[in-house]
Amino acid sequence: MTDELRSRMVELLPRLRRFAVALTGDLDQGDDLVQETCMRALSRVDQWQPGTRLDSWMYRIAQNLWLDRMRAKKVRGVQVDVEAAEALAGPNGRRVVESRLTLDAVGAAMAYLPEDQRVLISLVCIDGLSYKEAAEVTQTPIGTVMSRLARARRELHARLEGHTREAIPRQQAPKPGRNT
Amino acid sequence: MSDTPDEKTPAQPIGDDLIMPYADGVLAPDQRPAVREALARDPELMQRFEGFLFTRGPLARAFDAVLAAPIPERLLEAVRGPTPQRTRPTVSLLGSVRLARLAEMFRVPDFSPAVAVPAVLVGLAAGWLAHYAIGIAVPVDSRGVVDTASLQRALEVTPTGGSAKIARGLSLAPRFTFATDQQVWCRQYALIYGDGLEAGGMACRAPDGVWQVLMSTPPVPGVRAQGPRPAGEGPGGNTPPNNENVLDGVRSLFKQGDVLGREKEADVIKDRWKTP
DSSP: OHHHHHHHHHHHHHHHHHHHHHHHSSHHHHHHHHHHHHHHHHHTGGGSOBTBOHHHHHHHHHHHHHHHHHHHHHHTTOOOOHHHHHTTBOTTSOBOOOSSOOHHHHHHHHTTSOHHHHHHIIIIIITOOOHHHHHHHHTOOHHHHHHHHHHHHHHHHHHHHOOSOOOSOTTOOOOOOOOO | OOSOTTSOOTTOOOOHHHHHHHHTTOSOGGGHHHHHHHHHHOHHHHHHHHHHHHTTTHHHHTTHHHHHSOOOHHHHHHHHOOTHHHHHHHHHHHOHHHHHHHHHHHHOGGGOTTOOGGGOSSOOSHHHHHHHTTOSSSOSSTTSOOOHHHHHHHHHHOOBTBOEEEETTEEEEEEEEEEETTSOEEEEEEEEETTSEEEEEEEEEOTTSOEEEEEEOOOEEOOOOSOOOOTTOOOTTSOOOHHHHHHHHHHHHHEESOOOOHHHHHHHHHTTSOOO
């Protein structure tokens, strides 16, 4: 049972890693999160019910660990990765608009989003989960998932395409927080 | 106007709750015409629609590199445990007597005149096993571009006759699936490069579910015009490349019974490779 579970976890690692990098906006931090997630999952393997989706369970663990980490950061006064956010701006403060998005650009744009929206973007837009599956992972009503997701996608599109608005000046990056 | 988007009325407001599912292709068919019409007449709605498309395509593709990147050893170890615990089973996968026979085979030139021994990338001496039998951190194609997680998944779920992309410009196509007399499942496969080169390999599934690459051959120009063969079928009239001759010889040595046919193989994959 444990061997089979470990094998399935290995299969899941590339997706889990992508999810973690999308959340953290950083490869190393993403790997730290994946490692912590795997260790947490293995230590609580009795809580996973065979027959249920392993990916949803692992995503939920990763999400909760990351949210805990973000809350701890806020307590310490770290609000946003301004350096990453500023990567969006070109030499003249112009927003970078590229035909092919880079990971850095997407990560920087996502850094502006509240955590709950970042989770939904990662689950639905990047990993391809359905709204319902994302609702199960985040344990949020599906209507709330859809409204938060739509808001997040509009914001991301505006930032990455740079063709709608300059809502937030460069030096006044928003403070990420749970959105309702 | 109604606040309930589910109502079908001509004045139904078209908002994100309809446009986003439409862009994602999950809106109910009976609701699509109203959205289409609204998008056609309202540029602002069209811009929102394009935004939703954008965040489903280009946004996700930016993460393709992460998905295809090799999995760091520390993450694999976090799941599987320390490496030393999984190096030992490999040697016993095929049995020491067979390994000795195999090593002997590669030293004896009359094994097959067609076999160019130097063409075999990886030897089968004990030193090779000690290094490569880890099967996790070591790149398994000679160009070093395959991450093991993709390879593991490809070997685990891809039927013979199919192929699975395991890296940019590189696919794995299982050729044969068979069991050894050590009650171990093994698969012979081809690694097909986008530039027309083809390598081969053989991997066996350890008791912990990890596919361990026991042998791999270097990329050579592909000589086969046809695609991957269905399960159980041989190479047909074409002459296989020397590298594949080597792999065929190794397979013959270790195989017990026939290679699996398509249906039997599908059952084995579905049962997650239960012991033969």
